[in-house]
Amino acid sequence: MSSVSAHFARLPVGHGLERGAALALTLDGRTVTAYEGETVAALLLAEGHVATRRTRGGSPRGVYCGMGVCFDCLVVVDGVPNTRACVTWVLEGMDVARQDGLVPAAGAQ
Numbered sequence: 120m121s122s123v124s125a126h127f128a129r130l131p132v133g134h135g136l137e138r139g140a141a142l143a144l145t146l147d148g149r150t151v152t153a154y155e156g157e158t159v160a161a162l163l164l165a166e167g168h169v170a171t172r173r174t175r176g177g178s179p180r181g182v183y184c185g186m187g188v189c190f191d192c193l194v195v196v197d198g199v200p201n202t203r204a205c206v207t208w209v210l211e212g213m214d215v216a217r218q219d220g221l222v223p224a225a226g227a228q
Contacts, residue, residue, distance in 0.1 A: 129165040144213040147224070159204035159215055160185065160192050171204055172218035195223045 130136055139155025146166060153162040160182045163171055170179035171192045183191040187206035195216040196202040200223075204215075216223040 142209055142211045144209060144211065144215060146215045147217060153209040155209070157209050159194060159196065159202075159207045159209055159213075162209055162215070163192075163194070163204060163217075168217065170217070173220065173224070175220040193218050
């Protein structure tokens with residue numbers, strides 16, 4: 120799946136920008152840090168993942184509308200496939216996997 124440098128995606132704190140408490144969760148089998156108040160989509164983008172899933176035909180999809188209308192940002196959250204990343208808040212201990220068709224992507228736990 121597509122990924123880019125994670126350094127571009129999270130704005131630096133300061134100048135009126137604050138973050139919630141740091142949370143530890145799992146993304147594709149590795150522990151990552153997210154912040155209270157972020158969505159799963161924000162976490163994926165901050166980690167450099169432009170594509171959140173692939174369709175059954177293999178086409179990459181990612182965050183498109185950002186408000187839960189288009190269903191392009193589907194991921195697997197705590198074993199539940201087809202969860203919209205843009206309207207799902209991160210939680211401590213959450214397990215997120217990018218999706219390949221109707222199942223977690225290869226290499227995802």
